Amino acid sequence: MKLFLLVSFLSLWRRSDGTGAAPIKLVVKEGDEAILPCSFSNKNIRQELFDWKKNKDKKDMKEVFMYDKGKVYNDGDSRQDEQFRGRVFHFPEHLDEGNASIVIRDTKLSDSGNYTCLFPLLVPERRSNIELVVDPILKDRSDENIPGAAPSPSVTSIEETKDWSVLQCSVRGAFPKPDVQWQNRAGDIVPAEDPQVTETGGRYDIILQTTVTKTDHYRCVSTQEEINHQTHAEIHVYIGGAAPEPHIKILGETKEGVQLQCSVLGAFPKPDVQWQNRAGDIVPAEEPQVSERGGRYNIILQTTVTKTDLYRCVSTQEEIHHQTYAETYVPVPDAGGMVPVWVVVSAAVVAVFLTLLVWVIVSEFYFVLKKKTHSAVPTNPRFIITMMS
Helix, strand or coil, rough: CCHHHHHHHHHCCCCCCCEEECCCCEEECCCCEEECEECCCCCCCCCCEEEEEEEEEEEEEEEEEECCCCCCCCCCCCCCCHHHHHCCEHHHHHHCECCCCCCCCCCHHCCCEEEEEECCCCCCEEEEEEEEEEECCCCCHHHHHCCCCCCCCCCEEEEECCCCCEEEEEEEEEEECCCCEEEEEEEEEEHHHHHHHEEEECCEEEEEEEEEEEEEEEEEEEEEEHHHHHEEEEEEEECCCCCCEEEEEEEECCCCCCCEEEEEEEEEECCEEECCCCCCCCEECCCCEEEEEEEEEEEEEEEECCCCCEEEEEEHHHHEEEEEEEEEECCCCCCCCCCCHHHHHHHHHHHHHHHHHHHHHHHHHHHHHHHHHCCCCCCCHHHHHHHCC
C-alpha cells in the first residue's frame, strides 16, 4: 500500500515542471504516516543533494530532512528541527530511480503546513511544493497542556444494593463545556439523569449520575470536540448474582457407575459449570439443564463416574471474575462385578460366624472323646479333624 501511494504521488508531481507551479495537497489523519512525494525524472540521485524544509513564511523555515551524496541527517543532528527528529525518513532503495520522497511518521497537528523539496545544485533549480493537512482525531490530550482540557473524570458508586448501583461521574474545570456520557463495556450509551452543571470563571464542573442493574465495566467519557480532546475513566460494577457454592448429590448406582448431580442456583451472569476429577481433568457430563427466571440462572449438571476418586463441581462466571466449587469423594465398585458394598460386608460376617461355629463343635467333640477314653489324646484339633475325616 505504501509503495502504491508513493508511485501515485510521484506521478502527480511529475505533471508539473519541477518549479513548484503545481503544489500537491495531502491530507492524513493525526497519528498516521504522511508520504511527501518528490522526484527528479528517472535520474539516479545518489550523488545529488536534496533538502526538505517546512516553510511557514520566508523568514520562518524549519529543516525537515537533508540528503547529501549518501550522507543524511535526521535523528540527533542539530541542524534538523526538533519537531521532526526521529520521525522523518527517506527511501534509500529508490534513489536510483530519482526518488527523493520522505515519510513523516506519527503525524501531529503541528506538522500541518507547506513543505518544499529542493535540489539547490541543479541548473535550473528543481523543487516541489506540498501542502500537508493533518486532520485531528479525538484523543486524550492531557499531556499537550491545552488550556481547559478536562482531566480524567472521577467515577464512583455512591449507593448500591444487591439489585442496582448508582454511579456518579465528575468532570472538573473544563473549557469549553464538555459532553459527558456513560457507556457500558460494548460502548453503548447508558441512560443517565440530567447532568448537574456549574460554571465558575469560564470553567465548567459537570456531575452525571446513572443507575445500573447489570454487572459490567462502565465508562464515563468526557468529550471536548472544539479542542479534539477526549478522556475517560472506568469502574467495574458487581450486581448480586454471584453463584453460591454448588450443591452436590449422589443419585445412586447404575450399570455404568455412580451417578452424580451438581446444582448451581440463582446465578447471574450465566455460569459455566463442569465436573472435574482430583487431577483437575474435565469429566464428561450430560447436557446441562438450564432454567432462567428474573435474569437469574439455575443449572443442573449430571455425570456418571466409573472410578473411585475425589470429584469436584466447578462454577465459573468470567464476567465478574468469580469461581466457586464443591467436592465429594465417590467410592465406585470394580467394573467387573459391580457388587454392592452391603453384599461384600454381609459375606464377610457370615464367614466369620461359620468359622467360630466349627471351632466350638470341634472343641466339644474333643473333650467328650477325652472323657470316655481316659487315655492320651492328641491335643491338636487339626489332628482330630483329620481322624474324623
